Amino acid sequence: MTTFYSLGLTKPVIKALDQMGFEETTPIQAQTIPLAMQGRDVIGQAQTGTGKTAAFGIPMIERIDQDRKDIQGLIIAPTRELAIQVAEEINRLGKFKGVRALPVYGGQHMERQIRALKDNNQIVVATPGRLLDHIRRKTIKLQTVHTAVLDEADEMLNMGFIDDIKDILKAIPEQRQTLLFSATMPKAIREIATTLMKKPEEVKVKAKEMTVENIEQFFVEVQEKQKFDTLTRLLDIHAPALAIIFGRTKKRVDELTDGLQARGFRAEGIHGDLTQGKRMSVLKKFKQGRVEILVATDVAARGLDISDVSHVYNFDIPQDPESYVHRIGRTGRAGRTGEAVSFVTPREKAQLALIEKLTKKKVERLAVPSMDEAQRGQQQVAVDKMLKTMESKDLKAYHQAANELLQQHDSIELVAAALKMMTKERREVPVRLSGVQPISVKKAWDDKKKKKFNRNDKKRGGGGGYNRNKNSRNRKFNQKRSRNNQSQS
Numbered sequence: 005m006t007t008f009y010s011l012g013l014t015k016p017v018i019k020a021l022d023q024m025g026f027e028e029t030t031p032i033q034a035q036t037i038p039l040a041m042q043g044r045d046v047i048g049q050a051q052t053g054t055g056k057t058a059a060f061g062i063p064m065i066e067r068i069d070q071d072r073k074d075i076q077g078l079i080i081a082p083t084r085e086l087a088i089q090v091a092e093e094i095n096r097l098g099k100f101k102g103v104r105a106l107p108v109y110g111g112q113h114m115e116r117q118i119r120a121l122k123d124n125n126q127i128v129v130a131t132p133g134r135l136l137d138h139i140r141r142k143t144i145k146l147q148t149v150h151t152a153v154l155d156e157a158d159e160m161l162n163m164g165f166i167d168d169i170k171d172i173l174k175a176i177p178e179q180r181q182t183l184l185f186s187a188t189m190p191k192a193i194r195e196i197a198t199t200l201m202k203k204p205e206e207v208k209v210k211a212k213e214m215t216v217e218n219i220e221q222f223f224v225e226v227q228e229k230q231k232f233d234t235l236t237r238l239l240d241i242h243a244p245a246l247a248i249i250f251g252r253t254k255k256r257v258d259e260l261t262d263g264l265q266a267r268g269f270r271a272e273g274i275h276g277d278l279t280q281g282k283r284m285s286v287l288k289k290f291k292q293g294r295v296e297i298l299v300a301t302d303v304a305a306r307g308l309d310i311s312d313v314s315h316v317y318n319f320d321i322p323q324d325p326e327s328y329v330h331r332i333g334r335t336g337r338a339g340r341t342g343e344a345v346s347f348v349t350p351r352e353k354a355q356l357a358l359i360e361k362l363t364k365k366k367v368e369r370l371a372v373p374s375m376d377e378a379q380r381g382q383q384q385v386a387v388d389k390m391l392k393t394m395e396s397k398d399l400k401a402y403h404q405a406a407n408e409l410l411q412q413h414d415s416i417e418l419v420a421a422a423l424k425m426m427t428k429e430r431r432e433v434p435v436r437l438s439g440v441q442p443i444s445v446k447k448a449w450d451d452k453k454k455k456k457f458n459r460n461d462k463k464r465g466g467g468g469g470y471n472r473n474k475n476s477r478n479r480k481f482n483q484k485r486s487r488n489n490q491s492q493s
C-alpha cells in the first residue's frame with residue numbers, strides 16, 4: 005500500500021488529502037502521480053470510481069506556481085456536469101496551496117464567464133465547445149498553460165470532438181505536458197491520442213476484469229413490452245437508495261421518467277435537451293436524495309461521481325461494450341458495493357456476449373420477478389422501517405395506546421394493519437413506451453465502421469479552424485449521434 009506521503013507531495017496537498025479522508029493511494033494514483041510529477045506525458049487507464057481525477061489533479065496542482073495568477077493547467081471534459089465535478093475536486097485538493105480551478109462550459113452566461121476568467125484561476129476545467137468559443141473570441145489566454153488533461157478522452161473523441169481537441173491543443177504551447185485518462189481506451193482512440201502527446205507512458209492498472217469487483221452484475225431476459233413492468237417490480241424488490249436508469253435516447257429517457265412518476269417513483273430525467281439550470285437542479289436533488297431515481301442517457305452520466313448510487317439499470321442494453329463499463333461504474337465507487345441489472349431482449353443476447361467478452365466477466369441471469377414478489381419487496385421495506393423505528397426511537401409515548409389495542413384486538417391483525425399502512429401498494433398503472441429497435445451485434449459493428457469512416461472523412465476535409473461556427477459544429481455532432489441512435493448530453 006502506498007501512502008500519499010511517500011510520493012513526496014508537499015504539505016498543503018497532504019493536508020487537503022487528509023481533510024478529504026484519503027488515507028492511501030489507489031493503484032492508478034500510485035502509478036501515475038510520480039510519472040506526472042516528473043513532467044512525463046501519461047495515458048492512464050483504470051476502472052471506474054478508482055480515483056483518476058486525483059491521479060491527474062494532484063500532480064497538476066503540485067506543478068502549479070500559486071504566486072502566478074495566469075492559467076497554468078487546462079482540463080477538458082466531455083460534459084458540463086463533469087467539468088463542474090472535476091473543478092470541485094481540484095478545488096478541494098488545491099485548497100491549502102491556494103490553487104483555484106474554474107469550470108467553463110456551454111449554457112453559462114458568456115459575459116459572466118469572461119469576468120470569472122480574469123479572476124485568478126490557475127486551472128480551467130472546460131468542455132470542448134465553449135472553450136473553443138473563448139479561444140476564438142480571444143477571451144481566454146492559454147499561452148501560459150504547461151499541463152493539459154483530457155478526461156474521458158475516448159468519449160470526447162467518439163463524440164467527434166477530435167478536431168476541436170486538436171484546435172484547442174494548438175492554442176497551448178507545444179512543450180506542454182499532456183495527460184489522458186479514461187476507464188476504457190479502445191485501440192483506435194489510443195492511436196489518435198498518441199499523436200497528440202510526446203512519448204506517453206501508458207499506465208494500465210492490471211485487473212482481472214475491466215469492471216470493479218464490488219459491482220454485482222445481472223441481466224434479465226425480457227420482451228420489449230415486458231420491460232417497464234419488470235423494471236418497476238425490480239425497483240420495488242431492490243428498494244435502491246439511489247438508482248440510475250439508462251435509456252438509449254432522449255425520448256426514451258423522457259418516457260421512462262414520465263412512466264416512473266406515474267407509478268409513484270420519485271424519478272427525474274437528465275439529457276442534453278434540458279436547460280443547464282434544469283440539469284443542475286435535477287442532479288442536486290438526486291445527490292440530496294430528494295430524487296431517488298435518475299434516468300439518463302450515456303453521455304449525461306459519464307464520469308459522474310455520486311457516492312450513494314446503489315443500483316444501475318440498463319433499461320436498454322448499450323450499443324458499445326465500453327458504454328456498459330461506464331454506465332455500471334456509476335455504482336460501486338471508491339470501494340463501495342453496488343448492483344447492476346441489464347435488460348436484454350432475446351435478439352440482444354449476442355450484444356450481452358460482446359460485453360462479457362470485453363469485461364472478461366460473466367453476467368448472472370436474474371429471473372423476471374412477479375407482481376407478488378414485487379409486493380413482498382415493498383412489504384419488506386415496511387418491515388425494515390418498523391424494525392429500525394423500534395431500535396432507534398423512544399416509543400414510550402405510544403405504549404398506552406398499544407396496550408389498549410392489544411387488549412381489544414388480535415396482535416397479528418394489528419401488526420398486519422400497521423404494515424399495510426406503511427407499504428406502498430403499487431398499482432401497475434398502464435405505461436406504454438414508444439417502440440425501439442433492438443440492438444443487433446451487426447448494427448453495432450456497422451456503426452463502428454461508419455464512425456471510423458466519418459473520422460477519416462473528416463481528417464481528409466482538414467477539419468475546421470477556430471472560426472467554424474458553433475451551429476455547424478452542433479449540427480454535425482447531432483447527425484452523428486442520431487445515426488448511432490444515441491443521445492448527446
Ligand SMILES: Nc1ncnc2c1ncn2[C@@H]1O[C@H](COP(=O)(O)OP(=O)(O)OP(=O)(O)O)[C@@H](O)[C@H]1O
Pocket residue numbers: 025026027028029030033050051052053054055056057058186187306307308309311333334337338
Ligand atoms: N485515494 C483515495 N482514497 C479514498 N477515496 C478516494 C481516493 N481517490 C479518490 N477517491 C474518491 O473516489 C471517488 C471516485 O473517484 P473519481 O471520480 O476520480 O473516479 P474515476 O476513476 O475518475 O471514475 P470514472 O471512470 O467513473 O470517471 C471520488 O469520490 C473520490 O473523491
Ligand SMILES: [Mg+2]
Pocket residue numbers: 056057155307
Ligand atoms: Mg473520472
